[in-house]
Amino acid sequence: MTQATQSAIRTENLVKNFRKVEALRGLNLDVPEGAIYALVGPNGAGKTTAIKILMNIFGATSGRAEVLGMDSTRLRGQLFVPIGYVSENQEIPGWMHVDAFLAYLRPFYPTWDRELERELVGQFDLPPERKLDDLSRGMRMKAALASSLAYHPKLIVLDEPFTGLDPLVRDELIQGLLDRAEEATILISSHDLAEVETFASHVGYLEHGELRFSEELTALVDRFREVELTFTTPPQLPKTAPEGWLQMSSSAAVVRFIESRFEPERTTQRIRGVFGVTQNVTFTPMALRAIFLAMARTGRGDT
Amino acid sequence: MKLAFYIFWKDARYLWREIAVSLALLIASGWIVPREWADPGFTHAGATSVSALAGVFFENDFWTRLLLVLLPVSWLFAVVRAIQSDSLVGNRQFWLTRPYDWKQLLAAKCLFILAFVNLPLLILDLYLLARAGFAPAHYMVGLLWMQWLITLILVIPIAALATLTTTVVQLLLTLLVIVLYMVGSSFVAERFPAASFTSTEPLPTILLIATPLAVIGLQYARRRTILSRSLILGLMAALVLITVFAPYRTLISRQYATLTGAEQPPLQLALGKNLGTWTSVGNPDRTWFGISLPVIISRSEPDSILILKGSQVEVDGSNGLHWDAGWTSMNSMHILPGQSLTTVSFALPVELYQQLRYADVKLHVTLAFTYFRDATQRTFVVPAGTFALPEGDLCSTPPDDAPRVYGRLHIITCLAPLHGPTSLYVKLKLTESTCPLPEGSPNVPDDATGSGWLQSSESPAEFGVSPVAQFSLAPFVFSNLYHPHAPGSDDRPHDSGAYASLRFDNSRYMLHGICPGTPIILSNPQKVRDMQITQQFDKVHLPDNGRPLEMSSPMK
Numbered sequence: 001m002t003q004a005t006q007s008a009i010r011t012e013n014l015v016k017n018f019r020k021v022e023a024l025r026g027l028n029l030d031v032p033e034g035a036i037y038a039l040v041g042p043n044g045a046g047k048t049t050a051i052k053i054l055m056n057i058f059g060a061t062s063g064r065a066e067v068l069g070m071d072s073t074r075l076r077g078q079l080f081v082p083i084g085y086v087s088e089n090q091e092i093p094g095w096m097h098v099d100a101f102l103a104y105l106r107p108f109y110p111t112w113d114r115e116l117e118r119e120l121v122g123q124f125d126l127p128p129e130r131k132l133d134d135l136s137r138g139m140r141m142k143a144a145l146a147s148s149l150a151y152h153p154k155l156i157v158l159d160e161p162f163t164g165l166d167p168l169v170r171d172e173l174i175q176g177l178l179d180r181a182e183e184a185t186i187l188i189s190s191h192d193l194a195e196v197e198t199f200a201s202h203v204g205y206l207e208h209g210e211l212r213f214s215e216e217l218t219a220l221v222d223r224f225r226e227v228e229l230t231f232t233t234p235p236q237l238p239k240t241a242p243e244g245w246l247q248m249s250s251s252a253a254v255v256r257f258i259e260s261r262f263e264p265e266r267t268t269q270r271i272r273g274v275f276g277v278t279q280n281v282t283f284t285p286m287a288l289r290a291i292f293l294a295m296a297r298t299g300r301g302d303t
Numbered sequence: 304m305k306l307a308f309y310i311f312w313k314d315a316r317y318l319w320r321e322i323a324v325s326l327a328l329l330i331a332s333g334w335i336v337p338r339e340w341a342d343p344g345f346t347h348a349g350a351t352s353v354s355a356l357a358g359v360f361f362e363n364d365f366w367t368r369l370l371l372v373l374l375p376v377s378w379l380f381a382v383v384r385a386i387q388s389d390s391l392v393g394n395r396q397f398w399l400t401r402p403y404d405w406k407q408l409l410a411a412k413c414l415f416i417l418a419f420v421n422l423p424l425l426i427l428d429l430y431l432l433a434r435a436g437f438a439p440a441h442y443m444v445g446l447l448w449m450q451w452l453i454t455l456i457l458v459i460p461i462a463a464l465a466t467l468t469t470t471v472v473q474l475l476l477t478l479l480v481i482v483l484y485m486v487g488s489s490f491v492a493e494r495f496p497a498a499s500f501t502s503t504e505p506l507p508t509i510l511l512i513a514t515p516l517a518v519i520g521l522q523y524a525r526r527r528t529i530l531s532r533s534l535i536l537g538l539m540a541a542l543v544l545i546t547v548f549a550p551y552r553t554l555i556s557r558q559y560a561t562l563t564g565a566e567q568p569p570l571q572l573a574l575g576k577n578l579g580t581w582t583s584v585g586n587p588d589r590t591w592f593g594i595s596l597p598v599i600i601s602r603s604e605p606d607s608i609l610i611l612k613g614s615q616v617e618v619d620g621s622n623g624l625h626w627d628a629g630w631t632s633m634n635s636m637h638i639l640p641g642q643s644l645t646t647v648s649f650a651l652p653v654e655l656y657q658q659l660r661y662a663d664v665k666l667h668v669t670l671a672f673t674y675f676r677d678a679t680q681r682t683f684v685v686p687a688g689t690f691a692l693p694e695g696d697l698c699s700t701p702p703d704d705a706p707r708v709y710g711r712l713h714i715i716t717c718l719a720p721l722h723g724p725t726s727l728y729v730k731l732k733l734t735e736s737t738c739p740l741p742e743g744s745p746n747v748p749d750d751a752t753g754s755g756w757l758q759s760s761e762s763p764a765e766f767g768v769s770p771v772a773q774f775s776l777a778p779f780v781f782s783n784l785y786h787p788h789a790p791g792s793d794d795r796p797h798d799s800g801a802y803a804s805l806r807f808d809n810s811r812y813m814l815h816g817i818c819p820g821t822p823i824i825l826s827n828p829q830k831v832r833d834m835q836i837t838q839q840f841d842k843v844h845l846p847d848n849g850r851p852l853e854m855s856s857p858m859k
Contacts, residue, residue, distance in 0.1 A: 057394045077404035085400035092397045093388070095317055107309050108402045144397075 007066070008033045008155050008185035009054060014063035016049050016209075023049040025209040026063065031187055031202070038196040038217075039189040041206035042296060047189035048087075050206070051159045054187075055085055068155055081109055084148030084184075086141070087159035094133030098126050098143050102150065109151035120146035123176055138169035145173060149180050156180075158188040162195055174199055197288035205295060212295060217288070224291045225262040229255040229271060230280040238274055246298045253279075258286070258294045306404065310411035311418070314385045321384055322419050325377035329423050332370045336769055337434045339367040340718060371768050375453070378420045379461045383474055385415045386465035391522040393469060409523040416458055421450050428770040435771040436697050437720040445721035445764035452766040455512065463515035466522035467532055481539075488543050497551035497630040500612035500671065501558060507545055514538040555613065555630060559671035559835040569607060569674055569831075572838040573599040574666075575644070592656040594846060596647045598668065600638060608675040608728070608756060608828050609638040616649035619665040624658060626651045630671070639754050639779075640677070640730070656845065663842040671835040675828035677728055685715065687819035692717065694724060694827075698776070700819050713738050713816030715776040721764040723772040727757045730824040731778045731815060738818040753778030753815040756828070776823075780813035 009031035016024040024046045031037040039047050052058040054067050056075040065072040070079060096104065098121070106112045121128065124142035132140055141161060148156065156177070162170045177186065178199055190196050196203065197217070204214035213220070227245075229235075231253045241248045241257065248257035255275070259267050262283065271281060286294075315322065389398050389408060398408075428446050432439040439446070461474075468474040492498045518531040562568055575597025596616070600609065611633040618626040628649035636645060647668055651659075681693070689699040698717035733751040755778045759765060765772065817823060 052394060055400050057399055077407075078402050080400055080402045083400065087395070089395055090397050091393075091395045093313075093317070104309065104313055105401065108306060 006033055007031060008035070009037075009065070009067055009187060011050070011054070011065040012063055014050065014053060014065055015061045016046075016053060016058065017061045023209055024053070024060075024063075027206070027209065027211055029204060029211060029214065031185060033185050035202045036181055036186040036188070036200050037202040037204065038200035039187060039204050039206055040191060040193060040196060040292060042191060045206040046209040047191075047206055048159055049209075051087075051157055051187070051189055055083075055157065081111070081151070082154040084151070084153035084156040085159075086144045086148050086157075086161055088141070088161060088163045090144060092132055092140065092144060094131060096132055097129055098132065098135070099128035101132060101143065102147055105147050105150075112151045116152070117146065117150040120149055120176065123179075124172060138165045138173075141165065142169070142173060142176070145176060149176065152180075153184055156184050156186045158186070160189055160191070162190060162192050170195055193289040193292055194287075203288070205292060207296065220291065221285065221288065223260060223262050224286045224294075225259045225267070226284040226286055226290070227257050227259050227267070227271070228280075228282045228284070229275060229278045231255070231275070232279055235275050242270060242274060246294050259283075260294075304407070304410065306402075307407040307410035307414060310389070310403075310408060311414040314388055314411065314415050315418070317388055318381055318384050321377065321381040325374065325381055325419065326423065328370060328374045328377050329427055332367075332374055332768065333427055333430050333434075335367050335370055336431060336771075339364060340435065340716075340771070340773065374768055375457055378424075379457060380471070381419055382412075382416055382458060382462055383465040383471060386412055386462055387469060387471070387474075390469050391466045391526050392528050405523045409519075412462070416454070416462070420458060421454065424453060424768065425450060427768070431769055431771050432720060435718045435720070437718075437771075442720050442764075442770065446770060448763035449721070449765075449767070449770060452764070453768075456766055459512075459519070460515045463518040463535070466519055467528060467535070484539055488539075488546065491543055492546050495546060495549075495551065496632045497555060497613060498546055498549065499632040500635070501549070501551055501554040503545050503549045503554065507542055510538055510541055551630060555671055555835070559612070559833045561835055561837075567603065568836050569604065569834075570600050570602045570609070570836065572668060572670070572836070573601065574668075574840045574843065575599055590653050591650045592653050593648060593650045596649075596666070596668065598645050598647050598670075600643050600645060604676060606640045606677040606680070606826075608640065608677065610673040610675070611636040611638060611645060611670060612673065612833075613671040614647040614649075615669040615671075616647060617667040617669075618651060618655075618659065619667070620659045621662050621664070622658070624655060626655055626659075633670075637756060639728075639756055641752060641754060660845050660847060663844055666840040666843050667837055668840065669835055669837040671833070673833050674831045675726070676831050677826045677828040680730075680824050680826040682822050683825050684822045685817055685819055692727075693825065694727065695720075696724065696774075700817075713818045714814075715817050717774050717776065719772045719774065721770050721772070722762075723759040723765075723774045724757045724827075725759055725761050726827050726829065728754065728826045728828050729757075729776050729778055730754045730826075731817065731821065733780070733815065735822050736815065736818065737820040738816045751780070753780040753813070755779050776817055777814045778817070778823075780815055 007030050009029060011027050011029040014024050014027040014029070015022070027046070027050055029039075029050065039050070041047055049058065053060050054065050054072050056072050059073065067075055068082060075083075093101065102117055102121070106114075106117075120126075124139075124146055126139065126143055126146060127135075130139075132143060135143065145158075145161070158177075161173060165173070174195060181199075188196065188200070200217050202215065203217050203220055205212040234250065234253050235255060237248060237250055237255065244259060244261040246258040246260055248255065250256070261267075264283070267283070268281065271278065389403075389412075390396055425446060428449065429439045432442060432446075464474055464477050468477055514534055514537075518534055521527050521531050521534070602609075612635060613630045613632055615630045616628045618624075618628070628651060631648065633645070633647075638645060647670070683693065685700065687700060689697065691697055696717045696719040698715050700713065700715055731753045733747045733753060734749055755776065757774055757776075759772070764770065
């Protein structure tokens, strides 16, 4: 089986320009089948643009994208049957009651599961007789998610689903999502790293329209460490930091930096090569949030 | 197709209020329109004072007209809301990422239009025809044609705009821009007088039909809003460009062919005695001089009818000077049997006028007109009460106590299926009128006649909501026989059962009543052809007004 058939989503040199603004600059994204892929990055990084191109809401300026093996520009009508898409700013028919909204969508999906629908309505505590317009933001998002899960989609695409939601609702949404994660590939965009860290299997970091990295979350967390070196006398910092060492700083006899290619033996050898003998070395695992902050600062040129 | 029904049903539930309002208006129309037929005297009652104008608001006619406007407006509102409920503009709509096939979505909206515009209209039309006394089954082709016209002229353009907008307010603003465009383009058209009587068809009609359809197709199939909006702007620009750059002289010579040498001209022109001058505004430099020529038309067939479309005057001076004033519109003036006088106006530069005014000139006057021949005359004695005209239209004379036009004037009111008479000429010898004249009325000459010509489209039906056309028979008399000595002395219409006195252009005319027992001559003048004739007038002395007059622009 080739790589293409194993990818639920794949993009090649995807470029999108809005007049003079370059929203995407040659995005190469690969979301493996079965993954829970978190596309993260600061506001304006191009996450929503990338997703809208994948969903054929926008056309790309150049490059191509494949979704479930199909060219995304062909994605319309019945081809959306295996796809669930929920976005924070999606306009849904607010005049409809929750149950009427779900009932309206049923005939569009041959795989619609009434039992699952009931289960989701119960799990999300959705009031069937309430108009969508009368629901809180969180409840509306739950209704949208329920309407996108009830037909067992192969691919679930969520664009900033947790923005502005209280923690309880977030947890409910995540739980609802994870309960169905085994049967689907999930692409979720977010700038809320704390939530993503708890359930994502893969993560991609998008900044200024470019994918800085994309890999499995465990591998990412494994290769980042906060390193603290203690010396007997203040050491001389190298003029240029070795490759992969980020945000190097010193204070008296202590040097700190972030190692982005951590391997215990290799990192220890490199430290010895740069600084010679050290009194003490500590490697501290980093949270995803800390990793991205470090990446973002490095991207901006902060020291 | 199944999904189209689901979307249609969703729209129907969402827009139940709009649908209910349009159905209520439909029912009200079905109730009030036949009442208006029963009281036709209200229809044409002129509001000659503020109190009369206020009174109109409480007459049936006002409500009928209002309803017949509100009903299509309610349909269009519902159609716009239905289209915008699954908006094609923007990228946040939930349905964009649902299994909505564009063909199903378009079919759902078409279904909505069929169900809540076309079907109710058809039911209303069937009811109105039956209520008026016509067998609806005989007029199905015409009824379907009416549906087509309503859809083509009203629904499709508005639907196209709805596919380009997200809210009703946005659509209304777009309509406002279009109205401003139409006002502006009418100003442009005024600078090309020939545009009013020459046809640049079929190009404008093709563009007007094809562009909204293309926009709807493009929006549903591809949601290319910018391209679609550009198409609308392109249409607007194209229509103006056609008006500006149309080769009018070529079109006129093609549409109004000159008679061949072997053909006898159906009319002769003679110049009246008093050449006048005319003024117009907007010529600050006062560089143009306007002249009006009284032209007397004599016909080889006295019962023929002319519709004057345009005129052109060329001036040749004895000193070799030549001026072609170009074509100007004659506003489709009707020259009925018994009429012979018309006016042809043209303008020439003041400098040229100064050189021509002291010597005789040669004038070439060309008229472009449509010629109708009247060949099927028959006499019909008007019975009392309700009766059918030979054409099949149902007419009635009003009861004696009914309120009538201009007080008590005996006007025959008629109902016709689908449209008014294509061509119906009515002639009345005043001496044969059975309408009682007021005491002291002078005798009218034996040859005094009144006449009226009703004309409407030859298409299967006319554009509108009601399939029942209403018209009245009241011959027009081109003099004021009963008040010959008081022209202009009294602006109020003088009325009796026999006649009503009217005032137009500082002259008094009469509308004559038709009472039961009066023989009238009916005929159906048939169009012979569009043509143009030119007549030369030698030794004409231009009016010696000497004062430059104002006019808007030179005419093309």
